[in-house]
Amino acid sequence: MSTDAAAGIYARESGYLERYVQVGTAGGRVISVSFPESPDDDAGGELPLLDRVQAYLEGEEDDFADVDVAMTMPTDQRRVLEAVREVPYGEQVSVKKLAGMTPKLDVDDDEAHQLVRTALADNPAPLVVPDHRVRDGPSAAPPEVEQRLRSLEGL
Missing domain, CATH: 1.10.10.10 (Winged helix-like DNA-binding domain superfamily/Winged helix DNA-binding domain)
Known part of the structure; x- marks a missing residue:
C-alpha cells in the first residue's frame, strides 16, 4: 500500500502511547516512524496510515504488511x-x-x-x-x- 500522500511529515497524538506517532513519507513510501513528545512544527495530521495506526493503538489488529516502507539500508x-x-x-x-x-x-x-x-x-x-x-x-x-x-x- 502506498501512503498516497505528498512527501512530508505527518503526526498524530496517541493517548495510549502518551506521545505522538510521527511518519515521514516520500515517493508514496514510509521513510520513517518516530514517537516524539511533540511533533515537528510543519507536521500535517491527515494521513490514512495514521488512521490505521490510531485504530491499531485502540486495539484493532493490523500487521501493516501492505505498507510500502523505503528500505534504504544495506x-x-x-x-x-x-x-x-x-x-x-x-x-x-x-x-x-x-x-x-x-x-x-x-x-x-x-x-x-x-x-x-x-x-x-x-x-x-x-x-x-x-x-x-x-x-x-x-x-x-x-x-x-x-x-x-x-x-x-x-x-
Missing part, C-alpha cells in the same frame, strides 16, 4: 527487516529465530545474531516494521513505546 539489514515483517500480529520470535527466517543468515552464527540486532536497532519505521515482536532484540522505538506495543499485542 542489503543484509534490509533482509532482516523484511523477515521481521513476516512475524504475525500477536506473535514474537527470538533474535536467533529471526536470523533463521532471514535469507542468507545462519541461525547458529553469532555474527548473524549481531547483524539482526543492528538491523532492529536501526529500523527506520518501528511499529510498521514490528521490531517489538522480537523478544530479546533491541527496538528502534523508545523503551516505553516498545513495551506498550508488546502489551497491546499480548506479548
